[in-house]
Amino acid sequence: MVPAPAKSCVVYIIDDDELVRKGLARLMRAGGFTPRVYESQERFLQELGPEVPACILLDITMPRMTGLQVQRELKARGSTIPVIAVSARDDDDTRLRARELDARCFFRKPVDDQALLDAISWVIQPDQARMSSPASPAAPEESIRTRAREKPPDDV
Numbered sequence: 001m002v003p004a005p006a007k008s009c010v011v012y013i014i015d016d017d018e019l020v021r022k023g024l025a026r027l028m029r030a031g032g033f034t035p036r037v038y039e040s041q042e043r044f045l046q047e048l049g050p051e052v053p054a055c056i057l058l059d060i061t062m063p064r065m066t067g068l069q070v071q072r073e074l075k076a077r078g079s080t081i082p083v084i085a086v087s088a089r090d091d092d093d094t095r096l097r098a099r100e101l102d103a104r105c106f107f108r109k110p111v112d113d114q115a116l117l118d119a120i121s122w123v124i125q126p127d128q129a130r131m132s133s134p135a136s137p138a139a140p141e142e143s144i145r146t147r148a149r150e151k152p153p154d155d156v
Contacts, residue, residue: 060087
């Protein structure tokens with residue numbers, strides 16, 4: 001299991017859908033994170049500070065500026081804050097482009113709450129701790145597959 005999150009971890013939530021922003025913010029608070037929500041990618045980029053530890057939940061399909069464009073801008077600035085891409089659009093090209101721009105994970109909406117919390121806990125760990133810890137999965141997707149295999153069969 002992934003270690004509990006640091007209580008001071010900031011999770012930036014950038015999504016154009018108000019209901020998604022509110023729901024993710026609620027989930028982050030319940031998971032022990034500090035959410036900061038943004039409707040506008042431009043406002044997020046203007047206000048981004050050197051928060052550590054932090055993570056960015058980034059919607060890929062948004063008006064005016066796509067999540068991929070935000071990732072390009074973050075990369076150009078030399079940001080090391082891990083990005084988790086989320087999108088209703090789930091195709092090979094979108095996932096590949098998000099990963100090429102250093103997204104640590106990609107989730108299709110609607111997102112499984114526990115899988116997202118596990119992914120955030122995973123990406124905010126220092127790389128060395130994540131690599132050296134035998135209890136930590138190589139990636140949250142592996143943890144999800146393991147939980148699915150370990151699910152007990154239904155009683156007959």
